[in-house]
Amino acid sequence: MTIDERLDAITQTLELMALRQADYEERQADYEERHEREMEDIRKEGAATRAELRRAIRLSVQDARNERRRRHELDDKITQLAAAQLITEEKLQRFIDSLGRGGNGNQGQA
Numbered sequence: 888m889t890i891d892e893r894l895d896a897i898t899q900t901l902e903l904m905a906l907r908q909a910d911y912e913e914r915q916a917d918y919e920e921r922h923e924r925e926m927e928d929i930r931k932e933g934a935a936t937r938a939e940l941r942r943a944i945r946l947s948v949q950d951a952r953n954e955r956r957r958r959h960e961l962d963d964k965i966t967q968l969a970a971a972q973l974i975t976e977e978k979l980q981r982f983i984d985s986l987g988r989g990g991n992g993n994q995g996q997a
Contacts, residue, residue: 888896
C-alpha cells in the first residue's frame with residue numbers, strides 16, 4: 888500500500904467519522920429539544936396538578952366547616968327537643984297527679 892492509498896484510507900475514515908459525529912450531534916439536538924418539550928409539559932402538568940390540589944383542599948376545608956356548622960345546629964335542635972320533652976313529661980305527670988286527687992276539690996276526703 889502506497890502513501891497515497893494510506894492517505895486516502897485515512898481521509899475516508901476521517902470523513903466517515905465526521906459524518907457519524909454530525910449524525911450524533913443532530914440526534915443529540917433532537918433529543919435535547921424533545922426533552923425540553925417534555926419537561927415543559929411536565930412543568931405545566933405540575934402547575935395544573937398543584938392548582939387542582941389547592942382547589943380540592945379549599946373545597947374540603949369549606950365542606951368540613953359546613954358540616955361542623957350543620958352538626959352544631961343539629962345539636963342545638965336536639966337540646967331544644969330534649970328540653971321540650973322534659974317539660975312535656977312534667978306537665979303530663981302533673982296532669983296524671985291531678986286526676987288522682989279527684990275533680991270535686993275534696994282531695995281525698997270521703
